[in-house]
Structures are given as structure tokens and as C-alpha cells.
Amino acid sequence: MLAVRQVEKSFSDMKVLENINLEFTNGVYGLLAPNGAGKTTLIKMLVTLLFPDRGEIRYKGENIRKLDEKYRAVLGYLPQQFGYYKNYTPKQYLRYLAALKGVEARQADERIAELLELVALKDVANKRLKKFSGGMLQRVGIAQAMLNDPEILILDEPTAGLDPKERARFRNLMSELARDRIVILSTHIVSDVESIANEIIMIKDKQVLYKAPIAEICHVVAGKVYETTIEFAQAPAFRQQYISLAEKQEEGQMKVRFICEDQPRPEWKAAAPTLEDVFLYIYRDEVEQ
Numbered sequence: 001m002l003a004v005r006q007v008e009k010s011f012s013d014m015k016v017l018e019n020i021n022l023e024f025t026n027g028v029y030g031l032l033a034p035n036g037a038g039k040t041t042l043i044k045m046l047v048t049l050l051f052p053d054r055g056e057i058r059y060k061g062e063n064i065r066k067l068d069e070k071y072r073a074v075l076g077y078l079p080q081q082f083g084y085y086k087n088y089t090p091k092q093y094l095r096y097l098a099a100l101k102g103v104e105a106r107q108a109d110e111r112i113a114e115l116l117e118l119v120a121l122k123d124v125a126n127k128r129l130k131k132f133s134g135g136m137l138q139r140v141g142i143a144q145a146m147l148n149d150p151e152i153l154i155l156d157e158p159t160a161g162l163d164p165k166e167r168a169r170f171r172n173l174m175s176e177l178a179r180d181r182i183v184i185l186s187t188h189i190v191s192d193v194e195s196i197a198n199e200i201i202m203i204k205d206k207q208v209l210y211k212a213p214i215a216e217i218c219h220v221v222a223g224k225v226y227e228t229t230i231e232f233a234q235a236p237a238f239r240q241q242y243i244s245l246a247e248k249q250e251e252g253q254m255k256v257r258f259i260c261e262d263q264p265r266p267e268w269k270a271a272a273p274t275l276e277d278v279f280l281y282i283y284r285d286e287v288e289q
């Protein structure tokens, strides 16, 4: 188990995270919050690129700072931007990284073949990276994070720049990898984690607001989400009175999905809450900004 205990982190005088307590076992965890909420800071602490000012992070009961190399040996990390040489092929790039990690050449080649198969890049193993699409590069990034068959895989905003098909492929891959390891991925895109995360972690005002399965998080707005159709002219007043979640033009009128915290009108249709509804509700001030 990976455990974050009362962690606090500031940059100069600015506190970014405080009193963070989290526990991770095998499965996918979606770290979901708007930009600037502190996701990358938390991730950097989880991968020992930064250290908490207070509190500690423990893996199997030991402080990861003390475990040091032993911890990094079981860790796979894909940063927001990962460096690679454009003229390398995935095979050359992964061989190079394996050599840096001290993996013996023959053993490395076996592992690389396995990984290229896993991330569906076997057919382009000898093609130069400069010709790769965003989705293909990201799969190279996942392969490098998986080189040491990590017990903990951490990915920072891994779906940025991917098209819908690549996102779907990515989600399937994550579910597969999480069967026997901890997978933590940060994102501000709800749909990236909605279908695969066993638990969602939401950070707000420097603290963990929720860490729970999606169904549980959706309870936050249960019985408050409605849909109705209004005239365009009514929209400004409507937005003032209720929390608008989605608006769509339909046959000259406006279909709205919104949150009403007091008495609903009989003509409104109650809607089942989604994670996106909760996200928009929780971060409504930030999202508006």
C-alpha cells in the first residue's frame, strides 16, 4: 500500500497542498481537478521529484524518501512532457533507457518486445519517433514507464493531445495495467477517468475534497440535477438562479441541464447525476474564471 500522511507543500510563501491523506492499493485512481489545483505537485512528491514540507509518503510502511532507489525501482512515471530523441525509433529509445537503468541488453530486448506488443507499437518498432502521432508517442511514454514492470504507475495528464480513439485505447490499456498494480493518473478531463477509475480523488482549496468511487461522488448532487427547455431570453436570469451545467440550442430554444438546490418545478425532468455534473458543481468558481 502507498500512503500519503498529512502532507503539506508550499512554494516560497504560497501553500499549494495541506493536510493531504491518501491511501492507494491496486487499481486506477483518477486525480481530477482544474489546472493549478496542485495535481502535478502531488504527483512530483509521489515520484520523489519533490519532498513534502510536512508529513510523509510511505510505501509498504516505509518512508519513500528513505527507500530512495528501492522505491524508484518499483515506480513507473510518465511526466506531463517526456523527453525523447526524434531520430530514435521506439526500440532504440527504450533500449537506451533500459541501458541507463542498468538492464542487461538481452533481457532488455525481451522486455521491450513485450512492451511494444502491450502498447500496440510492434509494427512501428523501427519507425522514427518524429513520424509518430500524439497517441503513438504517448504509448511510447507508457512503455518507458513500464520498463521495470512497476508496482506503481503514475501518469501526469497522460491524455493531453489525444484524439477520441486514442483516448479509448489509452483507457483500455490503463484498466489492463491496473489489474496488478497501483495506477494513478492526473487529469482535468472528466471523461478520461469516468469509465476506468476505481476511485476519484478531487482536490479543492489545497485539500482532498473527495476520495471515493464515482457512484459515491455522484451522491453529492443526487436529487439536484434537472433538465428543461427555456427561451433564450430567459437564459441570463436562469443562470443567475441555478447552476447551469450544460446548455444546448434545440429548435430555437435552449435545453439546459442544471442544478437546483431548492424546490424544483413540476415541469422539470430529474436527471441522473454524472461525474461531470459534480466536477462542474464543485469547481464552478474556478471553471467560470
Ligand SMILES: Nc1ncnc2c1ncn2[C@@H]1O[C@H](COP(=O)(O)OP(=O)(O)OP(=O)(O)O)[C@@H](O)[C@H]1O
Binding pocket: 011, 012, 016, 033, 034, 035, 036, 037, 038, 039, 040, 041, 042, 157
Ligand atoms: N516550482 C514551483 N514554484 C512556484 N510555484 C509553483 C511551482 N510548481 C507549482 N507551483 C504553483 O503551485 C500551484 C499548483 O501547481 P500544479 O502544477 O501542482 O497544479 P496542477 O493541478 O498540476 O495544474 P497543471 O495541470 O496546470 O499543472 C500553481 O499555483 C503553480 O503556479
